[in-house]
Amino acid sequence: MKLTSNLARLSLNQITTNNWNIRQAVDGCVQAGIPSIGLWRNKVAETGLEESARIVRDAGLQVSSLLRGGWFPAATAAERQARIDDNRRAIEEAATLQTNVLVLVCGPAPDRDIQAGRGMVEDAIAELLPFARQHGISLGIEPMHPMYAADRSVIVSLDEANRLVEKFAVDHLGVVIDVFHVWWDAMIYEKIAQAKGHILGFHVCDWLVPLPDVLLGRGMMGDGVIEIKRLRTAVDEAGYTGPIEVEIFNQSIWDAPGDAVIAQLCERYLEHV
């Protein structure tokens, strides 16, 4: 495995090469000298949990995170419980895959009451935390961009995620910061500094202008308007030393050959992150 020291913190979030399975993504990382990978549960299920763990371990890769838990709010108590149970399984999977972090996309409200949805997220995290800690897994709340407030997460600012973490004030709970979701925030540098000590992950991509698509229009670093280096510096200064995942939801990148995507993201990472 070729390990370029400048790539030491780089991780491939495997959604970026969404047409690849676990083995292909792991091979792509090894070939390129990328030392870590962020795994998705649907891909792990495809290959099988034990087999996925073995492939990654044999390749000598670190698993920077498992994506994703969350999706907590629901209309009925039974459905909310089912989602918590699914998150318990995700925590067990994370432990098997030898990662430390389960990324939470907290989910939308079941109706118009977004504040109530936020309460459901808090309740679910309270219930999950002991189980997560017992398994040595940290729950990383990833605030989403506000344009996803209605269909992906009621937690839509780093401030809000920080407040939630501070409310519990325990270890094994923190935030995952993705530049795409937070770059617009006028208070972002203050909020990153306030996240000191509980940053569990850092994701990069770019914001294209115009935005090609709400979900699948994220860009390769350098192709958009996000001040990625400045945000990365702030996250570094807040004491985060862990992996930096390149996570790009983009149909045309997904349709491109994986090796070319990997080559480009390494280059762009070195230049823009």
Added chain:
Amino acid sequence: MKLTSNLARLSLNQITTNNWNIRQAVDGCVQAGIPSIGLWRNKVAETGLEESARIVRDAGLQVSSLLRGGWFPAATAAERQARIDDNRRAIEEAATLQTNVLVLVCGPAPDRDIQAGRGMVEDAIAELLPFARQHGISLGIEPMHPMYAADRSVIVSLDEANRLVEKFAVDHLGVVIDVFHVWWDAMIYEKIAQAKGHILGFHVCDWLVPLPDVLLGRGMMGDGVIEIKRLRTAVDEAGYTGPIEVEIFNQSIWDAPGDAVIAQLCERYLEHV
């Protein structure tokens, strides 16, 4: 003119009937008993400024606002000055149209430095304010949804708009609150309360799920997930007693017959706002 007291605060933001010219929009309001209209500069230019003013005045309508000023940040000092000059013309037009409010969509940054873009907005407002006050026109900063941070406005939260207003601490400067742009904000009710005394306008529409289009996918009140009544109550409690503009950017609503759109928005306004 049929004036239903329950419609007393309703205003048609004329973008909602974008295929109509000024006369058609004014006639539509009169027919439906809508007492106010929010005018767009491009429509005013089409019909002519004096003629537009005459049509609205003869119909006995109030002009709730003129849209839109702003678009301040630019790469060069000369271009920034040209934009300020254009805003001076907008202020003069607002005075001629006998409205009190020029709505500001502040504009995107000319490059990746969004903080610098925010500084340009502040500088431009500082330069414009004396001219606006002299003409009796208030400048209403409308925070945009964060998904427009890269191409429409660097001011993307009510908190940020409030801070800007408080920094100047003068009359004739305030905020315009549009539910579409702010509904996702976990701190929105605190921020509306903090806007007390400087709320210059209130806009309604709805957030559809899934979002059909970043710009032209806004919904009719009641068709989406925004708690409009709750937000309206908060705005009322913050002391705002002015017009409530229905402003809907939506291609299929634009393509529908204007009278039908007006009839529906009156009904939805009474039910959902």
